[in-house]
Amino acid sequence: MSFNTFGKIFRFTTWGESHGSAIGCVVDGCPPNISISEAEIQKDMNMRRPGQSKFTTQRKESDKVNILSGVFNGKSTGTPISLIIYNEDKRSRDYESIKNKFRPGHADFTYLKKYGIRDFRGGGRQSARETASRVAAGAIAKIVLKKILGKKFSVIGAVTQLGLMSCDKLNWNNNEIRKNPFFCPDKKSVKLWEKYLLAVRKSGSSCGAIIELRVTGIPVGLGAPIYSKLDTDIAAALMSINAVKGVNIGAGMNAAFLSGEENSDEMISKSGKLNFKSNNAGGILGGISTGQNIIASFAVKPTSSILNKRKTIDKKGKNTSISVKGRHDPCVGIRAVPIGEAMLSCVLLDHFLMNRAQCG
Amino acid sequence: MSFNTFGKIFRFTTWGESHGSAIGCVVDGCPPNISISEAEIQKDMNMRRPGQSKFTTQRKESDKVNILSGVFNGKSTGTPISLIIYNEDKRSRDYESIKNKFRPGHADFTYLKKYGIRDFRGGGRQSARETASRVAAGAIAKIVLKKILGKKFSVIGAVTQLGLMSCDKLNWNNNEIRKNPFFCPDKKSVKLWEKYLLAVRKSGSSCGAIIELRVTGIPVGLGAPIYSKLDTDIAAALMSINAVKGVNIGAGMNAAFLSGEENSDEMISKSGKLNFKSNNAGGILGGISTGQNIIASFAVKPTSSILNKRKTIDKKGKNTSISVKGRHDPCVGIRAVPIGEAMLSCVLLDHFLMNRAQCG
């Protein structure tokens, strides 16, 4: 049982609050003798960190990651890797005005009721700032997977729906994703999305998003029945991300609308190599990877901290209203892309190690 | 780490294959001194068991549950409750013809590749027969929750989408759900659904479904950040059910399309009592219950065992085709209703106990 730990063999435990002195995580179970550097981890950190475009919060955090243990002469030793990220741009006074009110859509109310105490500064532990630690752990998972699985392994996420704006997934181009501030995979949608999001922000509102993750190079056989299915653990991993309300594997919720023929991916042998005619299963059957690409997607609800006034109550139970100023992303879903990649990578490495344990 | 165990404090471990002598589960961590009887558990078993209408498999199983341990003089003793259900109607010869072929959409291929061996009779361990054990464990969870939370606690599931047929959720009536063979909550849809499903079956195909679960009487404060969020564990619980491909909490995937104002549920105090104006959060904020109803839904893919011929390969990698005869549900989603209720009940009891552990 573990409130703040994720994973079974490759495990990480995160700690820290939005406006504490630092946040961090401890990664346990990493295989030994893998080259790991702060610079390599930092690349992923930089994808998530705030203040990089006008579409994300203006909080300035360099999100510089420091390795405190577990790496010796540039290589993992098999012992816990402790990572720390100092908080730099804490403006706790921003929160004084709302410390006695519950922001609708936030966990202010539930944390206080559960624990009888809460660190209200920037949401404390409930803040998405915690996800920086996940990205760091995920970066290590990616490094290990690349070492073990080779070049065919890759994981990439993209925003495929920005509020009411969709994109054309047929135009999906991995090379475009990092080139625009939305992680949009369809170059043609970027301009429209920019206009749209500026309008959303100007209106004092916010919007949600759908993120799709695609993984190549996963061998057949990862996953385990019944309660450690690969898709079970992916669902948990993605649903644990702040503001996520839905998770799909392959066809996902849409599988309900398909016929048996459409849905079941036919198998064909071509010159001795197995091909699937489709991938509605998202690369997972019976909880075990098929060798196809792993496909998962998840929905992030619109940012709850908005300028537009909302009805709420205060700590004493009195009716009041709230308009959240501060420095907030108009669409938190955008920055969920590297977090989704990180969580998925951790699940995949964990299952690789689990499979190695039982099946050799 | 546990392949076949679910839960943290209230835990159950299932075992057994579709065509072995029996299946069963061991429930650990059940609070002591709770009245538990085979009869009470059987009620839930009867909701799931096959052969009850023309719309489910004609395999005849009484699914009679036997308590082997952990209950003394009609009360739980706090020690493990072992439950066994004997398999009665095993026609393993049905599977001889397909033992060397991989059924598309099934786990035949992945099990064999992973383990190098598989019990092909009725899908062996990968069969949905395993879910009978979950329903038994879930029945115990419900009994305990009712004892602890009192009459205000209830959990009910319904099919809200049957393939291409929806129902009007505004007509949701708990009393109708058990009265029709589809667990449909809208009386007006039943006739149409019946016609539709007969047509689907006649065509040799199958269809998917969406199941919605609603829980009342859950107090505020259950759940735990960050990786044991209530919704994280619900997502894992539901995704672990056979053939499930998507999970939503509250607004779910649709949250992506809402504005910040629409999505964040406003809070209003009325004569000293808190009311939420909506429940897009599905009763969970920051992974912790708000005291509202818990709402979750999940999609079940269409039955993969269909009469219509599908391309596939055999164990030797040769191209072939398959037409699955046997005795299969045209929509496995229907029988997923009691399974969803069971899994959700287990998660809720588990979190109740976890919260009691940390917060007293």
Add this chain to the structure above:
Amino acid sequence: MSFNTFGKIFRFTTWGESHGSAIGCVVDGCPPNISISEAEIQKDMNMRRPGQSKFTTQRKESDKVNILSGVFNGKSTGTPISLIIYNEDKRSRDYESIKNKFRPGHADFTYLKKYGIRDFRGGGRQSARETASRVAAGAIAKIVLKKILGKKFSVIGAVTQLGLMSCDKLNWNNNEIRKNPFFCPDKKSVKLWEKYLLAVRKSGSSCGAIIELRVTGIPVGLGAPIYSKLDTDIAAALMSINAVKGVNIGAGMNAAFLSGEENSDEMISKSGKLNFKSNNAGGILGGISTGQNIIASFAVKPTSSILNKRKTIDKKGKNTSISVKGRHDPCVGIRAVPIGEAMLSCVLLDHFLMNRAQCG
């Protein structure tokens, strides 16, 4: 967290009470494709089962083990192996006379205080009858270890101290151990022990024992710092056996009396092969196996159920006395030998799989 489950990757969950209809266990995480038969498991069961000599309880149990799942065509499938052993010789009336009294040295008092209810028949869940399940799980662990490690692997336990009677460990002979009713490794001690134990029984008393376990064929590298040390898990495994009060690894408690020179096992290379000059470490340094034999021992307290009258209280808190008739072993430590072997085997297999997971 798991009250009735042991192990991390190779895990077993036991259930059942002394006088219920059956006891059993579910073994999860067993590698696939290993030949496993009831006959092979039964050999170990027969070492532990009661009624085999005049020095053990006269309760007649055949302890016949049945495999209910997880084995297909004689081979493990990688799915849970469910084992059941029916209770045959239940004389619950024996316990009627003591159901309202707490037997000193037994868990009668603590179970009732903890749970508010207890199955008093034969000690219910607290009975050593539970250990039959462990022996079954351990038999599977041994089979797997033999398959993986080959013939050099062996595990054997012996009673080295029977109450006040010691034996000469220099005369340790593996072939003698199974030939006498005490699992005594020193042929010369058997006669004396027989006399001694008969006298103990005649006097209406009981005695304790020390059991030593020796394992060959374990490679260097099993175990894991810091809280999953091999010796940590062995200590937990052995201390979890009923009536065990002390555990030693290698020199054990006596290590306190050695000098630094005596204690630290010197290493010498001989024709390219490493030799240790001694084995005070019991084959474990820093929680990791050295490649030497694993040596562990544990003390079992004297049987608490004795004929001689003891002071105690009843359920209402009134002073009374008790003389336990029933059918009890004069020294429960004797039958702890196969249980110790079983638990140690499970730990070693578990660590083998853990090491394979992290280190490949």
Add this chain to the structure above:
Amino acid sequence: MSFNTFGKIFRFTTWGESHGSAIGCVVDGCPPNISISEAEIQKDMNMRRPGQSKFTTQRKESDKVNILSGVFNGKSTGTPISLIIYNEDKRSRDYESIKNKFRPGHADFTYLKKYGIRDFRGGGRQSARETASRVAAGAIAKIVLKKILGKKFSVIGAVTQLGLMSCDKLNWNNNEIRKNPFFCPDKKSVKLWEKYLLAVRKSGSSCGAIIELRVTGIPVGLGAPIYSKLDTDIAAALMSINAVKGVNIGAGMNAAFLSGEENSDEMISKSGKLNFKSNNAGGILGGISTGQNIIASFAVKPTSSILNKRKTIDKKGKNTSISVKGRHDPCVGIRAVPIGEAMLSCVLLDHFLMNRAQCG
């Protein structure tokens, strides 16, 4: 599964190497709203820290603990408490001379064989420096237990055997323990021990120790059958401490030599209050606390780093010898006292929370 995490509900994860920049731990599952300060934790840190007398290593570490998260306005918030201790006095050059040799009795050999890499500086992760983190976690456990159980709760450890020198346990005086550099509970033994240990050191050797732990104020009912017995978890906790080779509960290994009458602690009611006539069980029956004092003891082997020359091999397998200079404790057992207290406190709090979960 967790290599570097201890506990089930109250859990801590430690990280860090002897000569890295820092060590630390993350404590998860701490109940909320408990007053926790660095100053209070520091008191326990100061009991363990090196350089305090001529009988411990002269490495100078202030062992100043810093709280990085989980405490807000002086109170625990229920979220992870991250603790960091910076390493100050690292003289890694001390280890250059021995980096290619395996010190007998140390984990140098096993770590390198297991992981293929090791941080040789000061033993890296295998160093007892890791135990500083345990003491910090244990200090928090003590604070919580005092808050929950009140003043009757206390935990104290003492050295009762220093190499060949025993003390008279009848003279045990809690107030003396902290007044001498040996944590000796018997004032009369201090002088003799001082002489003895100086002689041991002068001779270039080292000695072992036995530590006894005594806990008051634990209510009846903590612990859980079968594999989470209170004594099982205590055995694991104490055996996980560096250099520990044996663990006793109550009479421990000596239970083997007692008769059934001597061993089973009689129960007597006196003016409505239960009294046990003895405490051979160490306050635990059937894995569950009886309400008596909890008594556990453990043996620490003599320091393996000694000046006297020992035979060993180097990394290439060649025979050589080693004489360890550096700054080492002549008896590491002395500093194990606060570590034992810490580990035992963590187990007890964990079981308190577990019991609260299941039994309310």
